[in-house]
Amino acid sequence: MNRISTGIKGFDELVEGGFPEGSTVLVAGLPGAGKTIFGLQFIYNGAMNGENGVYICIESSPAELREQASMFGMDFNALEEQGKVEFLRIPKGNVRFNLFQLISKAVEGVKAERIVFDNIATYVVSLGRYVSLWDEMFKAPEADKKENSLTDDKAAVYSIIEQLKSLGRTCLVITHGDASGARISSDGMSEYLCDGIIKIDIVELGREPTRIIKVAKMRQTKNILQLREFEITQRGIEIS
Numbered sequence: 001m002n003r004i005s006t007g008i009k010g011f012d013e014l015v016e017g018g019f020p021e022g023s024t025v026l027v028a029g030l031p032g033a034g035k036t037i038f039g040l041q042f043i044y045n046g047a048m049n050g051e052n053g054v055y056i057c058i059e060s061s062p063a064e065l066r067e068q069a070s071m072f073g074m075d076f077n078a079l080e081e082q083g084k085v086e087f088l089r090i091p092k093g094n095v096r097f098n099l100f101q102l103i104s105k106a107v108e109g110v111k112a113e114r115i116v117f118d119n120i121a122t123y124v125v126s127l128g129r130y131v132s133l134w135d136e137m138f139k140a141p142e143a144d145k146k147e148n149s150l151t152d153d154k155a156a157v158y159s160i161i162e163q164l165k166s167l168g169r170t171c172l173v174i175t176h177g178d179a180s181g182a183r184i185s186s187d188g189m190s191e192y193l194c195d196g197i198i199k200i201d202i203v204e205l206g207r208e209p210t211r212i213i214k215v216a217k218m219r220q221t222k223n224i225l226q227l228r229e230f231e232i233t234q235r236g237i238e239i240s
């Protein structure tokens, strides 16, 4: 089996060298944990080594992401010009679109082998702001357009993850962690749908706050389960 290396210092050795090719991996954590930086490094390192990528932007704009990446020495402009990376902005507001078609087109456009969806929790809570064909397929009509019931949210998460999986590329699905700690993701379901789970957190280990990362699950992999401390340096995430 082919392994897809993240190129993140200290990470690949936790998963036998990389993610199984074609797997869908959940990256969960509270705000500020480092999920987006992880996703950017995954796409950047891939594209620099001949594996192109699509970064699906829900929470931040492509401009914000390029700026954030540049702080860690990642210049996406050149990669975008060379057609190796696309930041895919999902239209907000009254624009009709089919989420899956948008993503598939971008993936085919740059011949992407890597995908990052950043992030599914924000997409689902703001479904009311997106007019997609998905709405017509899965949501009750006008009656409860304003408020999504829990069932709608879960149906959305399920549908998006299944569609991403159907593309057969190696995909990171970023989501919000569960603040109570009882579940991994805020929706409590993504963790059962994905082939792998990475938890990123900031914890107080009796001294100063420390960043930790843990590979809680990785199919077809003898993953190292111990949590590892990491830092965000000028080169991005570096695990000790």
Ligand SMILES: Nc1ncnc2c1ncn2[C@@H]1O[C@H](COP(=O)(O)OP(=O)(O)O)[C@@H](O)[C@H]1O
Residues within 6 Å of the ligand: 029, 030, 031, 032, 033, 034, 035, 036, 037, 038, 071, 232, 233, 234
């Ligand atoms: N230049 C930098 N050097 C070190 N750490 C940084 C730098 N810029 C941002 N950070 C840290 O990264 C965090 C944001 O990481 P990010 O991946 O965007 O988090 P999220 O999990 O919310 O996506 C910030 O809260 C900050 O602690």
Ligand SMILES: [Mg+2]
Residues within 6 Å of the ligand: 035, 036, 037, 059, 118
């Ligand atoms: Mg983020």
